[in-house]
């Protein structure tokens with residue numbers, strides 16, 4: 700398979716790229732951090748990993764990168780739109796600029812990549828696109844208002860797009876991981892339940908993608924618990940999250 704992965708300079712994206720290459724796939728990697736991408740490519744045989752630096756918030760650049768990938772290796776079979784950011788926030792110090800940064804990278808940045816790749820996927824009538832969201836998009840969580848809102852937007856967006864894309868022969872998945880140890884979660888100052896190591900998480904994601912399911916979540920015990928929380932009446936849910944807050 701030819702695979703394009705965004706956000707591959709660290710964490711989940713980097714690990715996914717390494718695992719897919721080990722299994723013999725051709726991988727194109729994007730992120731802003733050129734040195735980190737080149738270091739990743741340098742760990743593998745020449746030509747196994749193609750480096751395509753990109754700031755996903757630049758729509759023209761996303762189109763140019765996708766067109767270069769197509770020219771170099773052909774239309775990818777699988778695109779994993781994984782790039783994202785998280786900046787913990789507090790209502791006592793709402794920072795509109797930071798809020799905008801999270802929404803722009805996580806939502807608008809994902810949309811620029813979708814817009815870039817979709818015409819080629821639809822014209823071909825096949826292919827698989829995965830959007831990496833989060834269980835934080837299921838329900839509001841303290842200190843994650845911007846992040847949770849951006850991830851909820853991605854889940855809703857994918858649900859909206861799936862039927863139309865399926866009719867065009869294009870498969871869409873939304874990936875909702877629980878906590879995974881990466882530079883992104885290293886910023887968290889609380890203990891993270893069911894924290895997964897990045898290699899396990901990447902394996903779970905790959906298994907889910909291979910199954911072709913629309914929604915891919917892991918680790919199951921945690922994500923099913925959070926799905927259960929979605930069924931709670933709002934007053935009960937808010938009582939629970941207020942208690943979480945008091946525990947710090």
Ligand SMILES: NC(=O)c1ccc[n+]([C@@H]2O[C@H](COP(=O)([O-])OP(=O)(O)OC[C@H]3O[C@@H](n4cnc5c(N)ncnc54)[C@H](OP(=O)(O)O)[C@@H]3O)[C@@H](O)[C@H]2O)c1
Nearest residue numbers: 706708709710711730731732754755782783878879881883
């Ligand atoms: N770790 C978790 O517990 C967890 C849980 C649920 C969901 N997720 C999601 O999984 C994805 C990967 O996160 P991670 O945990 O692996 O975090 P990470 O190590 O911080 O990786 C984030 C990646 O996104 C890239 N990125 C950020 N802004 C970008 C931009 N404007 N343009 C291009 N690339 C950009 C970063 O590269 P550059 O900075 O070099 O551009 C980096 O490669 C994210 O979407 C995250 O929300 C993570």
